Amino acid sequence: MGSGIAEVSARAGLDVVVVEATDEAAKESVGRLESSLQRAEQRGKLDGPAAEILARIDVVTDLDALADREVVVEAIVEDVNVKVELFKKLDAIVTAPNALLASNTSSIPIMKLGVVTARPQQVIGIHFFNPVPVLQLVELVPSLLTSPDTTERARAWVQDGLGKKAIESQDRAGFVVNALLIPFILSAIRMYESGFASAEDIDRGLVLGAAHPQGPLALADLIGLDTTKAVAESLYEEFKEPLYAAPPLLRRMVDAGLLGRKSGRGFYTYGGA
Incomplete structure (x- = not known):
């Protein structure tokens, strides 16, 4: 950045x-x-x-x-x-x-x-x-x-x-874009975590079915899972809404260093990592 x-x-x-x-x-x-x-x-x-x-x-x-x-x-x-x-x-x-x-x-x-x-x-x-x-x-x-x-x-x-x-934007955690975007990404992570659908199908569904340029899990990898988690925690601290809470899978992936594109592996694998 x-x-x-x-x-x-x-x-x-x-x-x-x-x-x-x-x-x-x-x-x-x-x-x-x-x-x-x-x-x-x-x-x-x-x-x-x-x-x-x-x-x-x-x-x-x-x-x-x-x-x-x-x-x-x-x-x-x-x-x-x-x-x-x-x-x-x-x-x-x-x-x-x-x-x-x-x-x-x-x-x-x-x-x-x-x-x-x-x-x-x-x-x-x-x-x-x-x-x-x-x-x-x-x-x-x-x-x-x-x-x-x-x-x-x-x-x-x-x-x-x-x-x-x-x-x-008013000075509220997440401002305009992340206050809307992060709950969406967290919902996709919970869907994947529960076994509801594969990462590929979740992303393909939003790209082909809702005309999104990129699926939410691929987007989380691009943002960085550590950054996604940090924004979620900031939102949850401010608003105490369950939809802002970081899912357990996201926390475990960050603990493991699986941060997305910048580490070579997140919900997808990059550069032969």
């Missing part, structure tokens, strides 16, 4: 700094960006050379490199405690007086991140969808303390700057 956000920002002509946790992660990030931009160039999707766009992106491992940024988008692991600690650091590091501090979280309430800073009025959710260069939707999620100016500046950056389409 972070690489995708960096790519669309650089393709829009912006100067981008990406901070990774380790040198190895930084190297992998550069590799992903190079591959994605080269594919886009081969398909005629870029306005300029891939190398020129890549040159706008500086991948580093030092958070201090974000000090002068006007927009900072956090896209780390979906863990509220880890995100809270990062926002505390960003609040101390980012010196641009009107900087937007944004989270790409798919489920964690923005208020929990804003209140640990000295500028909660400048903290907002800007939730992109994967793959970022392809999908046009972005959710804007202001908290109760986010200023109207911050929301409008975020909307302008997303729509006028990046060319995306924005919708606005």
Whole structure:
């Protein structure tokens, strides 16, 4: 997600700094960006050379490199405690007086991140969808303390700057899309878990019978089963509705490291894993 956000920002002509946790992660990030931009160039999707766009992106491992940024988008692991600690650091590091501090979280309430800073009025959710260069939707999620100016500046950056389409959600776990999508995916997992139908037939049924572009179990593999579980837990914590509870099979698969496409195996097997 972070690489995708960096790519669309650089393709829009912006100067981008990406901070990774380790040198190895930084190297992998550069590799992903190079591959994605080269594919886009081969398909005629870029306005300029891939190398020129890549040159706008500086991948580093030092958070201090974000000090002068006007927009900072956090896209780390979906863990509220880890995100809270990062926002505390960003609040101390980012010196641009009107900087937007944004989270790409798919489920964690923005208020929990804003209140640990000295500028909660400048903290907002800007939730992109994967793959970022392809999908046009972005959710804007202001908290109760986010200023109207911050929301409008975020909307302008997303729509006028990046060319995306924005919708606005109240600061509730799951926001608009995942509050609708995750119960649907969890229902498919429960159907598979019960032996009601195979993974292939569940997915084929929704693709061929409901004109979905992808079945719910294949989609869960694409999202990542760990992320699916984290969003479900966030929704259940907030609303206490049974439909949001992560099924036992999902919890066991995450415990086993079967996370979907990124691990090579989930409800399906990928890349010979």
